[in-house]
Amino acid sequence: MPGISRFDMLKKYLALIRRGLGLILEYRVGMIIWMLTGAFPLIMLAVWLSLAQDGPIGSYSAGDFVSYYLLALYLRMMTAVWVAWELDNDIRHGELSIKLLHPLNPIHEYISFNLADKIFRFVLTTPLVVLVALLVPGVHYALNPLNLVLFVLATAVAWYLRYVTQYTVGLLAFWISQATTLQDIIWMFFLFLGGTIAPLELLPDAVRAVATYLPFRFMMSFPIEIMLGRLSNTDLLIGFALCAGWLALFHLISIFVWRRGLRSFSAYGA
């Protein structure tokens, strides 16, 4: 965006986020119900807890499972992304044409609405999570300032990784009609390799060895591992290096696909 300073951009974002929050508050009941639909990790917790009755599984005791899945639930809420469906809808129904006329790349409109939703969820869920962590016996985290900072950072990375990959998949709607189906397949892999079905440590060795390096881990498991205090300094360094690598790669791919898609979009003159 030539001619727009950082400050202008920030002002635009604040305005867009305010608009998004207005929308969210208008549909607050629907937004809360939708938030609750992310409760799937709780079922996994119930199953693991029933198994952990006869003693710990791997290095996970019953309390560890509660600690793990409480954060898994929180992570899932704070990184929820649906942009593939938005894009798919806007591209196929031609609504993208209108957004393209705005003096701002449409991605900023999509992102700012998602950020507004994150503010809403943060305010609503953070006190609850803290309360549960304090009240439920056996919940414990490696709480120290450094871990907290790293946790926030890793959570932001998780959100952006999920956002930018879904954005890219959504853009495929320029060429194919089943872009959201592809997103569903990615979601299956995410549930397995990102730490929803089981903490990565409890996956079969061969699977875990691969999953440690795949982007799915950094979409959810990594921040939780930090807060559970299960990572050595080397693990942390390698982890954040991988984060940076995957982020840069997916970011570049998304820009490439966006440019290509735009060209073919104007080509059939919608």
Next chain:
Amino acid sequence: MRYFNLLGIFYRFSFLKELEYRVNFLTNVVMSFFWMAWGILSATIFFQHRATVGDWTYNEVLMVIGLFSLFTGVIEAFFRPNVSNIIEQIRDGTFDFVLIKPVNAQFLASLRLIVVWRLFDIFAGLAIIVYALKQLSLVPTLAQVFTFAAMLALGAVMVYSLWLVMVTLAFWFIKIDNLAELFGVVYDAGRFPISVYRGWLRALLTFVIPIAFITTIPAAVLLGRLENVDLAWGVTLAALLFLISNRFWNFAIRNYSSASS
């Protein structure tokens, strides 16, 4: 009899409409297959660490997974398309045309549409159940098969009633789509035998949103684990839910004033 003929006609139209979208048809069948494989794979993770889950062995849990898939098919094929349809009709006022037809409005509104390709889940679910029985080298008796079929029917009635209640809520709250999603989350609990869950959660899943009767209890029938109490309670609950949902629906219809008025 007339109603059966009508159903035949409705379903034929739904089928013809879907044949227009063949690529969609195919991808959706493939996706159903993937989700099923996903369900089985994720269950194996738990059995890597323990021999039983909630006192059920791997093959027994497979039966639960088969039933889960079967009922997913029932819901997605018969119930969900109608829910979306009714909500839309209420929103734009065309629901009036349902009411003035010379047919029971609940029948017409709740059973008119079918998504044919979802029947795949039903057949695949049955296949998993048969496979699991083979692995367990169990041959169910005729009585067990009948009880099983009866339990499936009861389960279908319960799920139908729950969906009808959700639909009926749309008369007051227009944006109800995500309530159906919320049902999906509770429904996911049916992937595992009910004995996995403890305390109030198990009570909730047995008595209020009777997921237990959809997957665990039919499986228990074929495994010879069924208690007579379950059977009696199942009949009562299904009748109760159906009655309540029907009353609720009629209440909503009486108080309904169209979107435009």
